[in-house]
Structures are given as structure tokens and as C-alpha cells.
Amino acid sequence: MACRIGELVFGCRDPEALARFWCEVLDFQVVGREDDGSIEIGASDGFGGKQPTLFFSRRDEPEPGKSRLHIDLNATDRDQDAELERLLKLGARPADIGQTGDEQWHVLADPEGNEFCLLRARIEPIA
Structure with a gap:
């Protein structure tokens, strides 16, 4: 099991x-x-x-050190650019973790600085 x-x-x-x-x-x-x-x-x-x-x-107080876990998101009903715009309006902000600019994802942080990524591929919503 x-x-x-x-x-x-x-x-x-x-x-x-x-x-x-x-x-x-x-x-x-x-x-x-x-x-x-x-x-x-x-x-x-x-x-x-x-x-x-x-x-x-x-x-x-935040936990000491950098979190080694983050969430990857995939849009379900719009393309990556539209979802990025929506997330930024909700309060997410771009995060720099050393990206080159050639990645197919966007690195963001939530309002308390927890990093997450918005991936390019769309997936079907869970029914």
C-alpha cells in the first residue's frame, strides 16, 4: 500500500x-x-x-532558511499569459531565483513570499 x-x-x-x-x-x-x-x-x-x-x-516568524518545496501550477481554462495576468492581479509577484529568461514557466511569490511556478502546459480540470 x-x-x-x-x-x-x-x-x-x-x-x-x-x-x-x-x-x-x-x-x-x-x-x-x-x-x-x-x-x-x-x-x-x-x-x-x-x-x-x-x-x-x-x-x-518565518522558518529559518529557504523553503525547499514549492507548488507548480498549470492553468485549466486559459493560456499561460492570461493566467499570469490573473495571478498578478490577485497579489502574486515575480520572483527571481536565477532564471535565464528562456524558461517555459514563470516563477512567482504569493503575498508572504512563498515561491511557486506557473507552467506553460494547460491541464484539464478535475471533474
Whole structure:
């Protein structure tokens, strides 16, 4: 038997703001809230569904060192340029990690600086 990813956890200063950003980016919804202010978001089937949920846990200080994990996104209903424009309007910003400019993806950061990539290929939405 194998494991599967159930949730990805982000330590962040403002779980509410980051949850709003990622809900808009991924078309997710809030699926849970904890008494400590942590928020879990996911697709309509929630935790244990077809996609992992994202869990935002309040941390006053960022973890030391650079995160070695990032999310790769693929647009489902528009081309890469249109999706890039949408993400920037939501509050993402370009991030420089040493790209050459010849890449087929864009490196971005969410409102708290977590890096993610927008890939060129479009994929079908999960039904």
C-alpha cells in the first residue's frame, strides 16, 4: 500500500489573507478552521478528496532558511499569459531565483513570499 499527500502545510503570519489568495488561485474554499486561527482550504470534496488540501498555520516568524518545496501550477481554462495576468492581479509577484529568461514557466511569490511556478502546459480540470 502507498501513501498519498493529504495536505500541504504553510507556516504564515496571516493565515486568513493567504487562504483567501490561494482560494482565488485554485478555486478552493475554506474546509476547516481551528481555534488557533489556522485555516484549511481545498476543493469541494475537502480533506481526503481528489486533491490535497492546503493548511495555513499561524507562525509569527518565518522558518529559518529557504523553503525547499514549492507548488507548480498549470492553468485549466486559459493560456499561460492570461493566467499570469490573473495571478498578478490577485497579489502574486515575480520572483527571481536565477532564471535565464528562456524558461517555459514563470516563477512567482504569493503575498508572504512563498515561491511557486506557473507552467506553460494547460491541464484539464478535475471533474
